[in-house]
Amino acid sequence: MNAQHCLKIFNQSIIDYHKYDSVEQAIENPYDEESIDGLLYLKNWIDTVQWHYEDLIREPHIDASEAVKLKRLIDASNQRRTDLVEKIDDWFVVYFKDSVKQEGSKLNTETPAWALDRLSILALKIYHMQEQVDREDTATEHKASCEAKLAILNEQKADLSKSIDELLEDIKNGTKYMKVYRQMKMYNDPSLNPVLYSKKQN
Template sequence: MLNVKDIVQKQFEEINHWHKQIMINANSLPMKFVQENNHWNFLLWHEEDIARIPDIEPEKMLAVKRNIDRYNQSRNNSIEEIDEWLLTFLTSKKLNQSKALHSETPGMMIDRLSILNLKLYHMQEETTRQGASLLHKAQCEEKVIILKEQITDLSACLTDVLSRLEQGKLTLKIYRQFKMYNDPDLNPQLYTKIPR
C-alpha cells in the first residue's frame, strides 16, 4: 500500500534537491499525490518566510498572501487526493468496513511529516550558518535531534494506522477541508462586495 520509510526519505531528498532546482517527477499513484503535497508545503514554507519581512512593500505582501492562499488550498487538495486514493484501494479490497476511526487520516499525517522534514532541513542549515553564534548552532543541533525523534514517532504512528487499515481494523473517511475563504460563493467579502 504505502511504505512510510520510503515516503519520509523521499520527502527529505526532494526538499534538499528543490533548494537547488524544483523538479516534479513522480507519476505513479499515490506517490504523485505525496510529492505534490510535499511540493506545496515547500512553496508555502518559503512564502511564509517572505511574509515575515518587517518592511515588505504592500504590493509584494499582497502577492505573497495570494500565493499562500493558493498554495495552502493546493496542499489541502493533495491531502484529500492521498486519502481518496487510499479509500479507493481499501474499498476495492473490501477492507474499509470497520467502525473504528483514527483522529487523523493518513493524508494528514503525511502532510505533517512533510512539514517536519522542512523544519529538519532548515534547522540543519542553521547548525552551520555563517555568522551564527556557537550558542545558536548548539541550540539548533538540539532541535535537530528533537525533530528527528518527532519524525520517527509520527512515522511509527502512520505505519500503525496504515497497518490497521490494511487489516480491516480501522476505517477511513475523507475529511473535506471546505476552505470557505477561497470560495467566492462562501466568502461574504467576495459575494457581497462590501464597499470599504
C-alpha cells in the first residue's frame, strides 16, 4: 500500500467517469467493493461526481428548483464521502494492527484516509487542469496560465504522495500512531440539525 497505488486507482476512476461524463451514470466498480481497492475507486468516483455537481450548480441561469436539487445532491455526496473516508480508515486500523507503538510516538494531524482524500481531489484538479491546457479554443495567455498551475499541482502531488508514504511507514514502524475520530457531521442528522428537528416537532 502506497500513494502511487492509490493514485493509479483514482486516475482509473476519473478516466472511467469521463468516458460518459454524466453525473447520472451508474458506477461500475472493477474491484471487490469491500476491498481497499474497491473502496478507493468508489471514493474517487464520489469525488468526481461531486466535482461535476459543483460545476452544474454554478450555471449562471440555473432554475432555482434545480439549484436546490443539486444542493441536496451535494450534501448527500459529502456525507457519503465522509462515511467512506472513515471506512477506509477502519481498513487501515486493521492493516496496522500488528504495529507496535514506540515510546515517544506521535499522533499525526490527519489519518491516512483523510490524507488520501486530499490526494483524490488533487488527482481531479490535475485531470481538469490538463483539460484546460489541451483546449484549442483559448488564448495563449490562458494556456500559459494553466500550464503554470498544472506544474504546481504536479509538484503538490509529488510532495503529498511522499508525505503519505512517510506517514504509512511511520505508523508501520510505530514512530507515529493513528487514531480515528468520527466526523459527526450534524447538518444531515434530523436529530441534530435544529432546522430539521424543529420542523419535525411542529
